[in-house]
Amino acid sequence: MKKCEKCRNEFNTLYRVKYLSKHYSKKDWVFICKVCLLIVKPRNDNYTYGGTWKG
Numbered sequence: 001m002k003k004c005e006k007c008r009n010e011f012n013t014l015y016r017v018k019y020l021s022k023h024y025s026k027k028d029w030v031f032i033c034k035v036c037l038l039i040v041k042p043r044n045d046n047y048t049y050g051g052t053w054k055g
Helices: 034-040
Strands: 013-018 030-032 048-054
Touching: 013 034, 030 034
Parallel strands: none
Antiparallel strands: 013 030, 013 048
16 A cells, blocks of 8 residues: 555555646656546646556
């Protein structure tokens, strides 16, 4: 199990993404859960998918 960078809950499956501009983000890539993914993905020009992590 791994923690979602956004909601801090633990999950068996997380998605590696970039969703913030470099100005606001300390990290390039973060792991987030599906619920958080559906929040940050729509109409986000900074969104990039980088793979799925399964624990």
